[in-house]
Amino acid sequence: GAVVSQHPSWVICKSGTSVKIECRSLDFQATTMFWYRQFPKQSLMLMATSNEGSKATYEQGVEKDKFLINHASLTLSTLTVTSAHPEDSSFYICSARDPRGPNTIYFGEGSWLTVV
């Protein structure tokens, strides 16, 4: 079964509103999670590294005030897209490393965001 769960799978929101996406590690504790964004027919681009109990580390070009990341517990990281605009419509997906095994990274199911 899935070891990383993401919610919601699909979300439609109005321009100007904010939307929160949750990423949970189901049976392990993840001190570090990662958030990616994928545009249609393109590869996955890393947005930020989410660190439990501290600030997220954002990749170059990613607006930290636009994409708020909170990693309040060892099993939950959230991505909030603030003041959403149609150009924020995309597929967002999170990942986490299971520390019990080798360096295998597991991904959530992803979230399709449409801003209208």
Place this chain on the structure above:
Amino acid sequence: GIQVEQSPPDLILQEGANSTLRCNFSDSVNNLQWFHQNPWGQLINLFYIPSGTKQNGRLSATTVATERYSLLYISSSQTTDSGVYFCAVANTGFQKLVFGTGTRLLVSP
């Protein structure tokens, strides 16, 4: 940062055919994974293979770390193999995966 290139970008096969997908990376890595992305976007782990060879059913993978490439073999392809195949690598302790450009595979009946 590390660069990851995959080839071919697109591949069309008849059901039952075999194929080889390639992943080249620009620096040494401590993590390399192959994923299959289905039409709903979900990423399915295929292999964790920073070096060596592994097999899982009709799929196998080989990574030659010293030459900075990895190969994914698909034998006796089926229509359900269609989708996008990504390799992703990491070369830091934080395991920040960098994704390749992907290979879009279509298997026709």
